[in-house]
Amino acid sequence: MVPSARLLTPNGGAAAGPAPSRREETANGGGPDLAALRPTNRSRGKAQAGKPRKRAPIWNLQAAVFVSVVLNVGLLLQHYVNSTAPSHHHHQEHLQACPMHLDAGVGRNRRGRQEEPQLSMPKAGAPSTGKPAVTPDSVINLDHGDPTMFEEFWRGTGSAAEIVIPGWQTMSYFSDVGNVCWFLEPGLDHEVRRLHRLVGNAAVDGYHVLVGTGSTQLFMAALYALSPRTDSAAGAAPMSVVSTAPYYSSYPAVTDFLQSGLFRWAGDANTFKGDTYIELVCSPNNPDGAIREAVLSSESSIAVHDLAYYWPQYTAITKRADHDIMLFTVSKSTGHAGTRIGWALVKDRDVAKRMTKFIELNTIGVSKDSQLRAAKVLRAVSDAYELPETKEAHRLFDYGRRKMVERWSMLREAAAASGIFSLPEETSGFCNFTKEMAVTNPAFAWLRCDREDVEDCASFLRGHKILTRSGSQFGADPRYVRVSMLDRDDAYDIFVKRLSSLQ
Amino acid sequence: MVPSARLLTPNGGAAAGPAPSRREETANGGGPDLAALRPTNRSRGKAQAGKPRKRAPIWNLQAAVFVSVVLNVGLLLQHYVNSTAPSHHHHQEHLQACPMHLDAGVGRNRRGRQEEPQLSMPKAGAPSTGKPAVTPDSVINLDHGDPTMFEEFWRGTGSAAEIVIPGWQTMSYFSDVGNVCWFLEPGLDHEVRRLHRLVGNAAVDGYHVLVGTGSTQLFMAALYALSPRTDSAAGAAPMSVVSTAPYYSSYPAVTDFLQSGLFRWAGDANTFKGDTYIELVCSPNNPDGAIREAVLSSESSIAVHDLAYYWPQYTAITKRADHDIMLFTVSKSTGHAGTRIGWALVKDRDVAKRMTKFIELNTIGVSKDSQLRAAKVLRAVSDAYELPETKEAHRLFDYGRRKMVERWSMLREAAAASGIFSLPEETSGFCNFTKEMAVTNPAFAWLRCDREDVEDCASFLRGHKILTRSGSQFGADPRYVRVSMLDRDDAYDIFVKRLSSLQ
Structure with a gap:
């Protein structure tokens, strides 16, 4: 147990090394982009000078009396353009004055960062609340698809979607040893099928349900499952991955960030030349909301349908989709992005097994706690339409x-x-x-x-x-x-x- | 919304295609290996003939009166050897008679699998309980490190580690926009540091805490962060990854399953020739429990310390470890494998940022629900030693x-x-x-x-x-x-x- 070998940073130790590749920068996709959210030096100066107040109702715009920590985000424009990673020079992790904890509004402690002041502790385990509150002068960040609009709805449903997890529950890696997706909670499987039957947006009979840490992980799992198991070291070309522009900005980033020998981003489907590829079909499409169909077809092509937005709040449900691989997520259907639960409906058993293997190797399964929560949330959605005693206001x-x-x-x-x-x-x-x-x-x-x-x-x-x-x-x-x-x-x-x- | 292009399975559609590579088979690592857990045709036949009983106390060996669904797992030996994936021919996802749900002991429904019978539904959302109960004749599966031993302890702690999550909580992608690890719940950060200070097994001052979907994801994140950002398409060699044999079986599998151009498994550290590499140091070591130190050192090498087992139940805490990158997980420290929460203590800010970027691209953060649960569990552990009113029986x-x-x-x-x-x-x-x-x-x-x-x-x-x-x-x-x-x-x-x- 002696100190390890010297630390070699990827940039050769230079604090301001070469910028990451453009593809990597655009990676946040539907997810977050952070540089713009971080307080600048100037706003922090203000924030630290003021005394944070306790228990402010941060949902109320009129009560947003705190100095906004993002007031001066405009100063970060250059960083925003060049990288989503935080700046090396702005010490951006300094404290924010804005209390983000509903019941712990006294700031946060950053022990272990030597350069920073010691402030009082939050109540241990107090949950986070997402981005800071805004004021009329704030920078408004609508870069990512953080679905916090839905919080208001879920606050109105009382305990319908509340979950209680005892300390001893779901400690095993295994959820269902008889299922292809052995880490899938049976309760989530049930509620996923039930909700699709209620809404009529996707076929479930004859499909395997797979769970992922958000649909992003299932997207990677699909690429892994559909790419031929060739040996790139022997010179075999990776599988081409395409999508019609405008395509979701995560697709190229997630496909290429590990420089896999199995698959490789190949751009706009409309200009792609070749017969063997995976086509990503997002419908309604991110970013433009268009209803999409696969544009390519060949003997050796396969489509992955990303149906994250195919729900009645966004579009008319005109058909029961029955594609080979369909991806969904609670992030966009119910607004629970922080829960990181997506699911795939997969027809082919071998593909389902390969996708499961990817998740086994990547994260040895998916959080049971979030699966149980997602199941409870989906159940509350279905109950509100199917049970007679529920209130209309509880219909998502x-x-x-x-x-x-x-x-x-x-x-x-x-x-x-x-x-x-x-x-x-x-x-x-x-x-x-x-x-x-x-x-x-x-x-x-x-x-x-x-x-x-x-x-x-x-x-x-x-x-x-x-x-x-x-x-x-x-x-x-x-x-x-x-x-x-x-x-x-x-x-x-x-x-x-x-x-x-x-x- | 028309049917997509034809489905091409990676094996060219053959149900019994080529076996996966050896490396892939060994992938389950500390995690699960499943073929052996699945019921065979024969055991299923028995199971379906019998009537499952309700609310059996499955923890009690004497009460294990059900026909064990794994009785005949020995029949699957060949599959076990050849692949961890389930057999194509045994219809293994058939129902088990053994009720795995404590409050829903009436079997499980597999709707959507056309070949299977319709049984009664589990109570929606009923949590899973892991592997089926065993009898003296059962196949005993100790292949994976499923830490269910600890369930008994947590049952004894009452509500100390219980968590309640309202439907509207932690819906945002963001946990802490001011932190390098922007998806880390501040409460988990706090409890991780507190526990390490209590136990004295690792330094936390001056370290960044990063959270991952289990330590496996953080292991991949470390490889990503430490590999030079070269372009493999331009012929640059991937970074070598080594560990002293016997090494954790997951290391080669997880390193190589995507055939990344950034890093590549290079085997036993003792026989490795070269100067540039990442050395994985697991201490106490999986599989043999040995206390390990890095064996290699050069100007351009870096060690990743996997300290999953460096806790007082397994070994004497002889030093406060202070390596550059240290990995931990609740799976082995508290037994909560199903929660899929690991953490890394990372000294270098740039490395911490790159690791965070990996997780952002891979899964857009980590389940907030599991983070909050892990924080509550770690808090219960520390409380039992630090608060005067707690019982000795609650000391993990x-x-x-x-x-x-x-x-x-x-x-x-x-x-x-x-x-x-x-x-x-x-x-x-x-x-x-x-x-x-x-x-x-x-x-x-x-x-x-x-x-x-x-x-x-x-x-x-x-x-x-x-x-x-x-x-x-x-x-x-x-x-x-x-x-x-x-x-x-x-x-x-x-x-x-x-x-x-x-x-």
Whole structure:
């Protein structure tokens, strides 16, 4: 037990080494982009000077009296452009004044970071609450799809989705030794099938249900399962992975970050030449909400359908999807991104086994606690539609649709008031779930800046303290940006108001 | 939304395609190996004929009156040898008669598998309980390190480690936007540091705490972080990854399963030629419990210390470890394998950032639910030693040490009674935590079969319905096997009794 060999950093020890590759930078995909959320030196200066208050109701915009720690995020623009990783020079992990703990609003301790002051401790185990509250002057970060809009709904459901886990429960690696997916909690399997039957958005009979740590892990598992088991060291080419532009920015990043010899990102499906490939089909599409079908087909091709947004709050449920591999996630269906639970519906047994093997090698299964929670959440969703005694206010898709209709209406008005933005045209269809016509209300807005002198819409908006993701990250024109429609009301309201004032 | 392109299985659609590579087979590492756990046709036949009973106390060996579904696992020996994946031909996902749900003992439903009968549903959300109960005739599976021994302890702690999660809690991707590890719950960070300070097994001041989906994900993250960011397509060689044999069987499997261009398994550290490499140092070592130090050192080498077993129930805490990268997991420290929470203590900020980036790309963070649970569990452990009002029976390490001493004593007696097995010599040291001399009680027994005609100890034991992991999977002599010492009492007792009778 002696000290180990010297530490060699990947950059040769240089604090400001070469920037990571562009692909890596764009990696956050539907997930978070962090540089813009971190407090700058200047805002921290302010924050540390003030005394944090206790137990502020952070959900209430009017009560957001604290100095916003993200006020000066505009200073980080250059870092934001160059890297999603935190800056080496800004000591960004310094404390925020904003209490993020509902019942522990006295700041946080960063013991172990020698350069930082010792503050009082949070109540041990107090759960986090996500991004700090915003004020009318805040930088509004809608770069990622953090689905905190749904918190309000779940607060309204009381204990319907609450879970209690005793200390001795689900300690084993195993959930179901008789199942292909041996780490899948039977209760989650049951509720996944039940919800799809209720909504009618995907076939489940004859399918294996697999669970993943979010659908991102299942996406990697699918690539692993579908790529031929050739030996790259022997010169075999990796499997090509394609998707029609604009495609979800995570697809290239996640495909390539380990430089796997099994699969390799090959770009826009529309320009791909070749017969052997995996086609990623996201429908409704991230970023633009379009209903998609596979564009390629050959003897040796296979599609993976990412149906994360195929739920009634976002689009009409027009067909019961029955593709070979379909991916879903609680992040977008119920808003529980922090729970990190996705599932796959997989027809072929061998593919299901290979995907399971990937997750076994990657993380030896998936958190049982989150599986049990996801099962409880999905059960609450189905119960609200199927049990007679439940309240209408507890119907997730009704709530979600109402919110999304309202938000899209606000956004279209703001774009019209501004006069310099355009949005995808509204489409509609008959929804088999609601039994009525429904317009599409995508989880992201694919916003185009029409001002002739603006070639980079993301930079333009950033100049007005609105953080979005550039179209260039989706294989598209940088006059477009993707804007999350799922943030909390306070942030969304400020965004819309600010957008409408731009000329 | 039309059907996707045809499904191409990796094996060209053949149900009995080529076996996976040897490396892949050995992948389960400290984690599960499943083929042996699955019921065979024969046992299923029995199971379905009988009527499962409700609410049987499955912890009690005497109450294990159900037909064991694993009785005939011996029939699967060939599959066990050739693959950890389930057999294609045995329809192994059929129902088990053994109720694995404490409050839903009426079997399980497998809807969506057309070939299977419809049985009654489990109570939705009912948690799993791990492997089926055993009887004196059962195959005893000690191949993996499933730490269910600790369930008894946690049952005894009442609500000390119980957690309640409301439906609206921790829905965001973000836990702590000011932290390098932005998805780390501050409460877990706090309890990890507190526990290490209590036990004295690792330094935490000046370290970043990172959370992973088990320590396996952090192991991959470390490889990613420490490998030079070269372009393998341009011909750059991947970073070599080595460990002294016998090494944990997961290391080669996890390093190589994606055929990354960044890193590559290079075998036993003792025979490695070269200057640039990552050395994995597991101490106490999996599989043999030895206290290890890095054996290599050069200008361009770096060690990753896997300290999963460096806790007082297994070994004397002789030093406060202060290596550059140290990995830990609740699976082995508290027994919560199903929670899938590991953590890394990392000195260098850039390495911490790169590891965080890996987890962001791989799974967009780590389950908040499991983090909160792990924090509560670690808190209960520390509370029992630090708070005056807690009971002695609630002291985890006292319990763990007592159990391990007892089990090792039983095992040594059984080996002596048999006469054909040998075990590592007992070592001891002064434990800074308990303030007394303590012998080592490794979480695995590294058992050697001394009978001259037995060249493959795992096969020999399998013939007596004891499943272990062959030494060959650890880069060692197949006369050795690794045996888990952490299973439930009933299984362990049967194992020891059976072992003592072998001649």
